[in-house]
Amino acid sequence: MHELAAPPMPAWIEQMLPFRRYTVDVGVRMHVMEAGEGLPVVMLHGNPTWGFLYRRVAAALSGEGFRLIVPDLVGLGFSERVPFDAHTLDNHGRWMGRLFEALALDRAVIAVQDWGGPVGVSALASSQVRAGLVVMNTVLGPPREGFRETAFHRFSRMPLVSDAAFRLLAFPVRGMSLVQGDRSSVRGEVLRAYLEPLRDLRTNVAPLALARMVPNTFDHPSISGLRRCQEYVKSFQGPAAIVWGDRDPILGGVRSWMEKCFPGAPVTRTQAGHFLQEEVPSEIAAAIRDVAARL
Numbered sequence: 363m364h365e366l367a368a369p370p371m372p373a374w375i376e377q378m379l380p381f382r383r384y385t386v387d388v389g390v391r392m393h394v395m396e397a398g399e400g401l402p403v404v405m406l407h408g409n410p411t412w413g414f415l416y417r418r419v420a421a422a423l424s425g426e427g428f429r430l431i432v433p434d435l436v437g438l439g440f441s442e443r444v445p446f447d448a449h450t451l452d453n454h455g456r457w458m459g460r461l462f463e464a465l466a467l468d469r470a471v472i473a474v475q476d477w478g479g480p481v482g483v484s485a486l487a488s489s490q491v492r493a494g495l496v497v498m499n500t501v502l503g504p505p506r507e508g509f510r511e512t513a514f515h516r517f518s519r520m521p522l523v524s525d526a527a528f529r530l531l532a533f534p535v536r537g538m539s540l541v542q543g544d545r546s547s548v549r550g551e552v553l554r555a556y557l558e559p560l561r562d563l564r565t566n567v568a569p570l571a572l573a574r575m576v577p578n579t580f581d582h583p584s585i586s587g588l589r590r591c592q593e594y595v596k597s598f599q600g601p602a603a604i605v606w607g608d609r610d611p612i613l614g615g616v617r618s619w620m621e622k623c624f625p626g627a628p629v630t631r632t633q634a635g636h637f638l639q640e641e642v643p644s645e646i647a648a649a650i651r652d653v654a655a656r657l
Contacts, residue, residue: 364464365385366387368440375414378417378555379395380421381430386461386465389456392434392436392441392461393434394431395431397429398423398428398430399427400429401429401654402428402431402465402469402471403430403472403654404431405420405473406472406478406482407435407478408475408500409568409573410438410560412438415639415640419646419647422644435454435458435572436454436457436568438560440559446567449567449571449572449575450584451480451484451575451583452484455481456484456485459484459489461485462491467491468490471493471495471496471650471654472491472495472496475498475499475500477500477572477575479497479500480502480584483591483594483595484590494656495653496650498604498646501588501620502595503623504580505577511576511578514573514612515576515578518576524570528566529566529567536557539553543638547641548637598624601627602624603628603629604617604621604628605629605645606630606631607634608633608634610635628649630645
């Protein structure tokens with residue numbers, strides 16, 4: 363793999379991260395953080411976060427024989443920015459698939475949350491990676507009949523108002539604590555670290571674009587990609603584990619659906635919220651160890 367130099371990062375953030383950093387050209391430049399050696403464990407975040415979300419999970423797994431790999435989704439964190447319309451599930455899956463190729467993954471544990479779920483599974487569906495999955499507060503298929511958008515996603519489609527809120531007022535990052543079980547888990551320097559990569563109003567389009575990537579009809583462009591995710595999950599025969607934040611007001615109620623997708627997978631229910639990596643890193647680390655042992 364040809365590593366490129368990582369983009370600059372404020373020193374106060376780097377001091378909080380147990381990683382070395384580099385960039386991989388996947389058609390656009392993807393920022394990647396890595397620590398340790400051994401079985402690859404790829405940890406994928408969603409909207410509106412970046413790899414910083416997994417620092418506590420990485421610390422819990424430090425020195426245990428894992429190669430911890432944490433990419434930033436394109437458009438978020440310290441990865442390259444792309445135009446609004448380039449944010450599609452197909453594109454994100456393709457970019458992540460190219461990263462898997464560049465990393466020369468043969469077998470790996472893939473830990474996914476939020477949009478990291480469909481993006482990671484889309485990449486796996488077109489790869490030869492022998493994978494184990496750790497699934498956290500995500501959806502891995504199209505919506506079911508009669509589905510209704512959340513208030514958050516309805517708001518993201520409101521012209522002008524949503525643009526102002528997302529682009530100018532740093533929504534939904536400033537409200538991350540509101541979807542947590544422990545609202546103190548995202549505040550102070552932690553909240554500041556999530557805000558930092560989105561300060562440039564010229565390039566902070568990804569949070570709104572990813573919010574609008576969530577289907578509101580069965581004609582939505584994401585539906586075909588989500589169907590491919592569903593087919594992959596139906597045929598998946600590797601080890602899996604589920605760790606869930608039951609106090610997540612966005613996806614908390616999806617747990618039973620994910621349990622049906624992975625029958626027999628151990629389920630760890632927690633009182634965490636949507637960004638459960640901030641609240642229950644030890645439980646996530648335990649699930650990764652379990653899946654790795656069965657891979």
